Amino acid sequence: MEKQTLSFQAEVKQLLHLVAHSLYSNKEIFLRELISNASDACDKLRFEALNQNSLYEDQPNLEVRVSFDKAARTITISDNGIGLSSEEAIANLGTIAKSGTREFMDKLSGDQQKDAQLIGQFGVGFYSGFIVADRITVESRRAGARPEEGVRWSSQGTGDFEVETLTRERRGTDVILHLREGEDEYASTWKLKSIISKYSDHISLPILMRKEEWDKDKGEYVQQDEWETVNQAAALWTRSKGDITEEQYQEFYKQISYDSQAPLAYTHNRVEGRSEYTQLLYIPAKAPFDLWNRDKRGGMKLYVKRVFIMDDAEALLPVYLRFVKGVIDSADLPLNVSRELLQESRDVKAIREGSTKRVLSMLEDLAENQQEKYASFWKEFGAVLKEGVGEDNANRERLAKLLRFASTRADEGVSFADYVGRMKEGQEAIYYITADTLAAAKNSPQLEIFRKKDLEVLLLTDRVDEWMLNYLYEFDGKPLQSVAKGAVDLGKLQDEEEKKKAEEAATAFKPLLDRLKESLKDKAKDVRVTTRLVDSPACLVTEEGEMSGHLARLLKQAGQSAPETKPVLEINAEHALVQRLQDSERFDELAHILFDQALLAEGGQLEDPAAYVRRVNALLTA
Numbered sequence: 001m002e003k004q005t006l007s008f009q010a011e012v013k014q015l016l017h018l019v020a021h022s023l024y025s026n027k028e029i030f031l032r033e034l035i036s037n038a039s040d041a042c043d044k045l046r047f048e049a050l051n052q053n054s055l056y057e058d059q060p061n062l063e064v065r066v067s068f069d070k071a072a073r074t075i076t077i078s079d080n081g082i083g084l085s086s087e088e089a090i091a092n093l094g095t096i097a098k099s100g101t102r103e104f105m106d107k108l109s110g111d112q113q114k115d116a117q118l119i120g121q122f123g124v125g126f127y128s129g130f131i132v133a134d135r136i137t138v139e140s141r142r143a144g145a146r147p148e149e150g151v152r153w154s155s156q157g158t159g160d161f162e163v164e165t166l167t168r169e170r171r172g173t174d175v176i177l178h179l180r181e182g183e184d185e186y187a188s189t190w191k192l193k194s195i196i197s198k199y200s201d202h203i204s205l206p207i208l209m210r211k212e213e214w215d216k217d218k219g220e221y222v223q224q225d226e227w228e229t230v231n232q233a234a235a236l237w238t239r240s241k242g243d244i245t246e247e248q249y250q251e252f253y254k255q256i257s258y259d260s261q262a263p264l265a266y267t268h269n270r271v272e273g274r275s276e277y278t279q280l281l282y283i284p285a286k287a288p289f290d291l292w293n294r295d296k297r298g299g300m301k302l303y304v305k306r307v308f309i310m311d312d313a314e315a316l317l318p319v320y321l322r323f324v325k326g327v328i329d330s331a332d333l334p335l336n337v338s339r340e341l342l343q344e345s346r347d348v349k350a351i352r353e354g355s356t357k358r359v360l361s362m363l364e365d366l367a368e369n370q371q372e373k374y375a376s377f378w379k380e381f382g383a384v385l386k387e388g389v390g391e392d393n394a395n396r397e398r399l400a401k402l403l404r405f406a407s408t409r410a411d412e413g414v415s416f417a418d419y420v421g422r423m424k425e426g427q428e429a430i431y432y433i434t435a436d437t438l439a440a441a442k443n444s445p446q447l448e449i450f451r452k453k454d455l456e457v458l459l460l461t462d463r464v465d466e467w468m469l470n471y472l473y474e475f476d477g478k479p480l481q482s483v484a485k486g487a488v489d490l491g492k493l494q495d496e497e498e499k500k501k502a503e504e505a506a507t508a509f510k511p512l513l514d515r516l517k518e519s520l521k522d523k524a525k526d527v528r529v530t531t532r533l534v535d536s537p538a539c540l541v542t543e544e545g546e547m548s549g550h551l552a553r554l555l556k557q558a559g560q561s562a563p564e565t566k567p568v569l570e571i572n573a574e575h576a577l578v579q580r581l582q583d584s585e586r587f588d589e590l591a592h593i594l595f596d597q598a599l600l601a602e603g604g605q606l607e608d609p610a611a612y613v614r615r616v617n618a619l620l621t622a
């Protein structure tokens with residue numbers, strides 16, 4: 001192939017610009033990224049060679065070599081992994097194949113610090129070489145290809161790159177960084193070694209560098225021909241816990257997660273028994289930018305007997321734990337296991353169940369012993385954990401204990417157990433209300449009687465709450481009851497006198513109720529007198545068993561159809577407005593205003609806002 005000049009994909013150009021402008025605060029990560037790619041390339045070779053042993057050619061020992069040339073001002077990262085064909089070099093080093101690239105680019109704010117963090121999460125990979133290099137040359141030959149099928153790729157990291165054919169005896173890849181002006185400090189054994197031990201110690205392959213010896217005559221260290229291994233070269237999770245430092249656990253996490261922050265918690269175990277595997281699971285401190293994308297599940301890496309099998313092995317954990325990052329290394333699965341096979345495997349099922357339990361134990365431990373950490377976990381991932389209540393029957397009770405809510409007592413951090421502990425004598429149910437925002441929930445008229453009687457009500461404002469409540473009926477034998485559904489029945493908490501008063505009011509107001517029903521027959525299913533209101537004249541409630549107004553609105557917003565159910569209008573017989581209604585000449589107008597205001601108060605939208613404004617204005621000018 002003649003030398004060709006090709007243009008980078010638009011996203012790569014954008015990314016390169018960011019690499020040069022946002023990542024300078026942590027330059028040394030380039031080495032971690034390139035060593036990680038080299039190690040991935042060796043993993044890929046080992047995997048392909050399972051079916052084709054000849055790919056090893058005459059070099060069965062996989063390794064990464066890091067070297068430098070002070071005079072030429074270059075650093076070279078070499079591996080004898082799978083290598084690249086010309087087509088692969090063009091495709092893989094000219095574009096970003098990752099899904100979600102667009103979405104990622106849209107998130108960038110222009111604020112360099114924030115963007116640098118996001119880029120960290122996304123992983124700049126190969127392109128991070130341009131942090132310290134103003135030209136990168138890649139020389140490679142794919143395992144199994146002929147020597148004359150090698151490729152040289154080269155770019156200055158701006159608009160385009162060059163590719164040409166190359167004859168190369170060795171399989172695998174050399175990445176040669178031509179250092180930028182002022183970056184010469186990286187061309188040093190000491191510097192490179194220290195970066196490797198900081199970031200890449202856990203890489204399971206040997207990373208080799210040339211030995212150096214002190215030359216008395218020259219008065220400096222001189223490179224020898226001999227190479228030495230400069231990392232531990234044992235996959236971190238295979239080592240015993242006692243031999244791993246906190247820093248090493250954290251560094252490994254950063255490596256697999258692209259998160260620049262330390263994890264919130266982790267657990268590392270060797271599981272024996274029916275299924276044998278090692279698990280190393282981390283809970284991040286912060287939610288990634290694409291947490292809400294249920295299809296994006298990049299957390300878990302699967303190894304079988306230390307051979308890397310796949311990234312994003314979603315079968316290893318349920319969807320609601322998609323924020324967990326980590327590694328599973330199975331001793332039982334076949335090496336040629338595919339994604340499809342994983343779904344059906346009994347061993348994988350055992351791993352999934354075991355890992356789910358481990359994560360839940362880790363969370364329980366935080367909730368019990370490190371409440372601040374748990375609160376911060378909850379803020380980041382609580383809403384995702386709630387999905388588990390619907391999805392994971394087996395662990396529903398454990399999950400329910402981990403839930404935290406706002407309530408009329410505290411704006412956050414209330415557990416069911418806290419609530420139950422504070423229940424009044426005679427209180428039989430756990431009361432809750434759902435709304436779009438905390439303010440709307442707090443100010444809802446439906447809460448008035450509960451406030452008056454000093455009964456705590458949970459305020460649920462996550463979108464997933466309504467859905468979750470379809471699966472959660474009770475906690476600790478106490479039913480969950482919406483304060484906006486059905487007639488309010490405080491049971492033993494209501495005294496006889498109140499009950500009597502309500503009944504009397506219902507009889508006395510019968511004619512008024514009949515008129516209201518007639519006026520509002522297109523809007524309200526029923527109109528009744530209630531004791532749940534103290535300060536407000538009216539509110540809307542849903543019949544027991546019907547979909548709440550809040551959920552119906554959420555579904556509509558999401559473009560789904562919701563059954564058209566009419567709410568019940570409840571009125572406060574003691575309110576001045578209701579009293580005035582009795583003998584008003586503008587009965588019909590007032591009736592509609594009463595209904596519309598009740599709808600507004602619960603966060604609903606008026607079907608005909610203009611008519612509402614007209615009615616109110618007519619009253620104001622009357």
Ligand SMILES: Nc1ncnc2c1ncn2[C@@H]1O[C@H](COP(=O)(O)OP(=O)(O)OP(=O)(O)O)[C@@H](O)[C@H]1O
Nearest residue numbers: 037038041083084092093122123124125126127173
């Ligand atoms: N040393 C290498 N040997 C073989 N292929 C490589 C090597 N380095 C990079 N590549 C190829 O180039 C692609 C792009 O690398 P890059 O580091 O940008 O992204 P990635 O490795 O896919 O993702 P990430 O680094 O975020 O995990 C890789 O997927 C791989 O196919």
